[in-house]
Amino acid sequence: MKTFAMGGVHPEENKISTAAVIEEFPLPKTAVILMNQHLGAPATPCVAKGDKVKVGQLIGKAEAFMCANVHSPFSGTVAKVETCKDAFGLTKPAIYITVEGDEWEESIDRTPDIKRECSLEPKEIVDKLKEMGVVGLGGATFPTHIKYSIAPDKKAEYLIINAVECEPYLTSDHRVMMEHAEEICIGVSILRKALGVPNAYIGIENNKPEPIAVMKAMAAKFEGIIVEPLKVKYPQGAEKQLINAITGRRVPSGKLPIDVGCVVSNVGTAYAVYEAIQKNKPLIENILTVTGKKLQAQHNYHVRFGTTYNDIIAHAMGTLPETTGKVISGGPMMGKAVSNLDGPTTKGASSVLVIDESEATRATESNCIRCGKCMNACPMGLEPYLFSSLVKNRRIEEAGAHNILDCIECGCCFFSCPANKPLLDEIRLGKNLYRGILMAKKK
């Protein structure tokens, strides 16, 4: 069975919400829509206080190159256009909406019928993705239309769909494959057409036998879609590792997947592409896993962006369990700890993970015993222990010379360190300092 070339770990899977069917999340009373829910510059608000908006109406316009449109996920009145503290405590431009009813733009096809034919040309597909504000839903929220606008000197050979879901706990990709296999395959076909590649490969880890069976059966009805089961190993869902697992190619240091002829999109993105292209539905909602060992019930929800974490917690569990230590947006390996539960969910959110106190506290750090476990776990073949000491002593350029920027921040080093050293914290700091040095040198 295929997997990536080096390193990796196998954290406890804890996929306890796989059986929870996707439910519609009820509309909140008020919502906060961030203007930068994507990688790049924030969108420019194009509504003002007091304006009435409908579901799917454009409220934030992409003006910069690296940007994506933002559409209103709710109908109601714009309460204010201001800034807001997001879930991680950062201040961002936002539009506040008082939710009234649920009135959708007429252009959006809300019927449950599956629309199979797509007559758009590749260029038209990319333009429509831009219009609909589709971004990558794997976590990085890279604007999809930019990814699929291939530079004339580059050539795409492989389309890879990331359905690996290697993070513990998360089950949103699992559920969307179980419930929307046909829509995903149509979305994949559209993306394949946009790129003009012969085959699309859907990578799924072998711990998801049901989705593999469902997707294989569905893919057989489509041309050029191949389901590729992969050996269970974290971080297989990382772009470079997935490309390596499926094609055997390696993205060189500082290069992009397209440099080795690959384009990778998340399976959730493929579903969003289907809805955007075939149903005229802008990206306004995502599937969120609400899970935790101490929770009474596990859920997968269709949540519209702008719903706050507090709204989700109130509906899913009433109040947080007494012994909650951390709330994480995303998986336990790469997700971010939420510091402000009043913050809204965004396009990049994939879960609300409630971690118990017993697991939320870091163990005491001790001396490095040079066991080399961090090095053996690193999927990029780096030396985390070395970065840790170089960064501590502010020998940043040496860390740079040892390719600190290759680090994909998967957390395998910190996860496997017997001395509990916060290796990734130090590496992140080192990467930022080194980027600063490089920028200063350019000037």
Add this chain to the structure above:
Amino acid sequence: MKLLNVSGSPHVHSDESTKKIMWRVNLALVPSLIVAIAFFGLNALLISIVSVGSCILFQWLIEKFLLKTESTISDGSAVVTGLLLAFNVPATREMILLVIIAALVAIGIGKMSFGGLGKNPFNPALVGRVFMLISFPVQMTTWPKPGQNLFSMVSQPTTDLTTGPTPLGMFKENGVQAVGDIWGYFVGHIGGSLGEVSALAILIGAIYLLCRRVISWHIPVSFIGTAFIFSGILWLCDKTAFMDPLTTILTGGIMLGACFMATDMVTSPMTKSGQLIFGFGCGLLTIIIRNWGNYPEGVSFAILLMNAVTPLINRWCKPKRFAN
């Protein structure tokens, strides 16, 4: 409202810890300890207890009164040093007290003076042993024969004991005709230090450590392999002057050194290629010291010398990068 923890990812940790690693090493040393007690009697047990006890005590005292830091004795590394130290001395009555000095040197100079576990450039147990070998050459090379009466050994001073030389000592004195049967060396009916008499017991411990991924095969295999091949070449050149390769690797400290001392993670290289070089150096130096040095045995010196070049090896041998 209750406050939430916030930190960078990852938010979960494997259940691996330094403590677990060290206690696994201790467990792996148990078969050799049992064999030592069976062959050398109460002396072996007393030496081990005194050695481990004084290592723990010295570490505790140094941390409490000199460094004024939190005690780390529960991590089990002082026990590892204590056991390895006991395994490296002859099972004589004098050693029961002398091993306390060795423990002070091993823990005080070998480990704590550099900043404790993880910071030491040399294997602490070997620092202690080599100090003893140089300071007390007579006591350190007077070997009791295994399998004597338990009580006679405790009650009588060493001079009255039937002491027997080790195979390596005999070889140094008398040449090839002194070498005995290989099966005896393998299971342990030979004279020698406490922990090095039975290759079988050492291998059982080493296999356990390999299975638990505490050590990898690279250092033991390249150490023993190099010693075997190099001594084999010498033996083929002149069968009367050199010991045969199988006896070479089964006698003395090669097995104990290759499996438990050279594999100490703190003082050995981190990459697999570095570990192969490290093992090769250990094997080569051991045979050179055995054949052309003043001492009959060279494992301790070989490992310490290679410990010294470990930072250099770490500099040369980098892991293979993914994006290259």
